[in-house]
Amino acid sequence: xxxxxxxxxxxxWVFHVNVGACNNCDIEIxxxxxxxxxIERFGIKLVGSPRHADALLVTxxxxxxxxxxxxxxxxxxxxxxxxxxxxxxxxxxxIFHNGYHVEGxxxxxxxxxxxxxxxAYVPGCPPKPEAIISGxxxxxxxx
Amino acid sequence: MNQQELKDKxxxxxxxxxxxxxxxxxxxxxxxxxxxAYAANKFLFEEVPLRFxxxxxxxxxxxxxxxxxxxxxxxxxxxxxxxxxxxxxxxAVESIAPFLPGAEWIExxxxxxxxIDFRNHPNLKRLILADDWPEGVYPLRKxxxx
Amino acid sequence: MKKTVKKPVLAVGxxxxxxxxxxxxxxxxxxEIVTDIDVRISYNHRGIEKISETLQFDQVPFxxxxxxxxxxxxxxxxxxNAVEEIAGVKAPERAQYVRTIIxxxxxxxxxxxWVGLAGHFIGYDTVFMWAWKYREPVLDLLEAxxxxxxxxxxxxxxxxxxxxxxxxxxxxxxxxxxxxxKIEMLTKAVLDDPVLHARLxxxxxxxxxxxxxxxxxxxxxxxxxxDIDVRRDDPYAAYAELDWKVIVQPxxxxxxxxxxxxxxxxxSVKIVxxxxxxxxxxxxxxEVREIPPGQGCGHGEAPRGETFHYVRxxxxxxxxxxxxxxxxxxxxxxxxxxxxxxHVADVTITLAAVDPCYSxxxxxxxxxQNNKFVHDYDSLLKLSREKTAxxxxxxxxxxxxxxxxxxx
Numbered sequence: 001x002x003x004x005x006x007x008x009x010x011x012x013w014v015f016h017v018n019v020g021a022c023n024n025c026d027i028e029i030x031x032x033x034x035x036x037x038x039i040e041r042f043g044i045k046l047v048g049s050p051r052h053a054d055a056l057l058v059t060x061x062x063x064x065x066x067x068x069x070x071x072x073x074x075x076x077x078x079x080x081x082x083x084x085x086x087x088x089x090x091x092x093x094x095i096f097h098n099g100y101h102v103e104g105x106x107x108x109x110x111x112x113x114x115x116x117x118x119x120a121y122v123p124g125c126p127p128k129p130e131a132i133i134s135g136x137x138x139x140x141x142x143x
Numbered sequence: 144m145n146q147q148e149l150k151d152k153x154x155x156x157x158x159x160x161x162x163x164x165x166x167x168x169x170x171x172x173x174x175x176x177x178x179x180a181y182a183a184n185k186f187l188f189e190e191v192p193l194r195f196x197x198x199x200x201x202x203x204x205x206x207x208x209x210x211x212x213x214x215x216x217x218x219x220x221x222x223x224x225x226x227x228x229x230x231x232x233x234x235a236v237e238s239i240a241p242f243l244p245g246a247e248w249i250e251x252x253x254x255x256x257x258x259i260d261f262r263n264h265p266n267l268k269r270l271i272l273a274d275d276w277p278e279g280v281y282p283l284r285k286x287x288x289x
Numbered sequence: 290m291k292k293t294v295k296k297p298v299l300a301v302g303x304x305x306x307x308x309x310x311x312x313x314x315x316x317x318x319x320x321e322i323v324t325d326i327d328v329r330i331s332y333n334h335r336g337i338e339k340i341s342e343t344l345q346f347d348q349v350p351f352x353x354x355x356x357x358x359x360x361x362x363x364x365x366x367x368x369x370n371a372v373e374e375i376a377g378v379k380a381p382e383r384a385q386y387v388r389t390i391i392x393x394x395x396x397x398x399x400x401x402x403w404v405g406l407a408g409h410f411i412g413y414d415t416v417f418m419w420a421w422k423y424r425e426p427v428l429d430l431l432e433a434x435x436x437x438x439x440x441x442x443x444x445x446x447x448x449x450x451x452x453x454x455x456x457x458x459x460x461x462x463x464x465x466x467x468x469x470x471k472i473e474m475l476t477k478a479v480l481d482d483p484v485l486h487a488r489l490x491x492x493x494x495x496x497x498x499x500x501x502x503x504x505x506x507x508x509x510x511x512x513x514x515x516d517i518d519v520r521r522d523d524p525y526a527a528y529a530e531l532d533w534k535v536i537v538q539p540x541x542x543x544x545x546x547x548x549x550x551x552x553x554x555x556x557s558v559k560i561v562x563x564x565x566x567x568x569x570x571x572x573x574x575x576e577v578r579e580i581p582p583g584q585g586c587g588h589g590e591a592p593r594g595e596t597f598h599y600v601r602x603x604x605x606x607x608x609x610x611x612x613x614x615x616x617x618x619x620x621x622x623x624x625x626x627x628x629x630x631x632h633v634a635d636v637t638i639t640l641a642a643v644d645p646c647y648s649x650x651x652x653x654x655x656x657x658q659n660n661k662f663v664h665d666y667d668s669l670l671k672l673s674r675e676k677t678a679x680x681x682x683x684x685x686x687x688x689x690x691x692x693x694x695x696x697x
Contacts, residue, residue, distance in 0.1 A: 024358030199612035219523030245504030
């Protein structure tokens with residue numbers, strides 16, 4: 001377990017999940033891949049399947065339809081894993097908190113599947129790529 | 144067409160309308176009962192012709208309302224047809240999707256959120272509410288609060 | 290039907306990193322040709338129209354700018370157009386110019402983002418990296434003006450919340466000059482590249498007649514010969530006072546839509562330049578005390594097309610009804626007309642040509658006639674890129690033309 005966690009910290013592979021976001025946080029995450037920020041030089045890679053991921057980047061408020069998929073994705077993600085909750089909507093639903101079709105926030109949904117899930121929060125609307133990178137690095141340092 | 148020609152053209156369906164309002168220069172509202180909505184819409188889309196923008200469903204004062212918004216781009220006009228659905232128990236109106244595929248989604252959406260039936264709609268399945276959203280709960284009706 | 294529909298989404302691992310949004314298109318194939326499309330949107334439904342009824346009129350712009358990340362200047366603009374119509378109020382001249390500048394800067398970075406994504410879909414990853422790198426200065430500019438790279442929060446009923454300080458004007462003009470050169474280079478590369486012609490011309494055609502029947506707007510419409518643009522037809526902000534062109538292409542294929550977006554970006558640069566130079570002095574807002582009973586229709590030209598907001602007021606301080614129509618709501622269904630009959634390798638680029646503002650759309654799953662799951666998004670992407678690679682080989686090209694460009 002410790003060995004797995006150590007390798008996760010060195011070069012985390014991340015899987016991005018959108019559960020009802022306006023796309024701003026998602027674009028800022030993809031911006032992290034582009035030449036100005038270039039997270040791949042730190043070994044951080046976006047992967048196409050949760051089974052290969054060490055970390056989940058979750059954006060969005062958690063709509064009723066999407067949380068079903070989120071629980072499934074979390075189950076499929078290889079453990080141990082870290083859930084990064086990106087953006088105001090994912091952290092605490094933000095301005096959509098009283099919508100009739102939202103069932104977040106994301107941490108509540110994840111904890112329904114796994115009460116001991118490791119969750120890190122990066123607030124912002126959207127958080128700048130610098131903030132996302134900083135949040136990921138800080139969380140990994142604590143782990 | 145200039146403004147006067149447009150208004151003359153619109154007056155061809157006068158017999159189907161209750162009233163015509165023009166609160167500002169380039170906004171026209173045509174009021175009608177829901178029974179005449181299909182014919183009025185067909186005229187607006189095919190004969191004038193206007194560009195369909197979207198439809199709005201409202202739980203209004205004592206009855207349901209569907210507003211069909213159209214644009215006449217050459218003059219920058221927005222022409223809105225307000226159709227009143229008086230039957231609150233079984234609200235229904237004829238679907239315009241058969242001749243206007245662009246209206247297919249919005250009729251499904253209004254059906255989801257207001258429970259209005261669109262007769263002869265080609266595909267009146269659930270569109271925007273979750274698979275497990277309870278039947279018979281229409282979020283945009285006045286009685287539903289959250 | 291419901292059971293098999295669930296399987297593709299779960300078996301695959303739903304979301305692809307570069308397809309940031311969740312879409313759910315289920316396409317049916319006959320051999321390699323698309324025969325049917327079913328669309329299910331719900332993953333992004335947040336119930337915004339009802340939330341709007343719980344907010345006061347001046348709080349709503351903050352809500353609507355979060356409908357979609359890259360149309361986030363145009364939704365509040367359309368909304369305040371509707372409310373200002375009810376109140377019979379006109380924002381002061383300087384505010385109109387500021388609104389124009391911010392809306393056009395957003396159009397620029399949104400179209401450049403699209404170019405990058407389209408490049409990625411067909412296998413020109415250099416274009417993707419390059420385009421998104423050249424978006425950054427525009428985002429930095431927006432941050433310098435409004436305080437945020439996205440979600441500007443700058444529009445309010447009666448005017449703008451923040452002004453553009455004079456010190457920023459030279460920087461905006463300089464950045465526009467730099468950006469213009471890059472976009473011109475990119476446009477020329479696209480228009481001259483024979484592989485792109487072969488890959489994108491005649492692909493995903495949306496006929497003029499279908500464009501009208503599906504009521505599409507924006508570049509999706511203008512790329513099919515429908516000559517509409519809210520900025521010219523029902524002018525708002527300062528568009529009527531500036532000199533610019535509406536770009537229309539008749540062919541209706543993906544290439545035409547790419548050309549429309551590229552040339553529009555250059556027009557936007559022109560608009561920003563003029564607006565900055567002509568920025569009039571004066572206040573940036575008028576005070577609006579109350580909204581009388583009434584109804585208003587406001588629309589604006591977002592990067593993807595017309596955003597339309599209908600607002601009804603009963604004289605209180607909240608909207609009684611707020612109808613929001615994002616451009617993708619009418620553009621995405623037209624995918625049905627442009628994709629049926631297409632080869633499966635062209636599905637991703639045809640969908641991209643609609644430029645769905647993914648906040649309202651779902652992901653792709655492809656099944657065969659027996660409802661057996663055949664392709665997920667990743668495999669569709671692969672098919673698309675393989676087609677490009679094959680074309681490149683046919684043209685005897687060693688590598689992508691883009692890499693020979695001096696990017697510097």
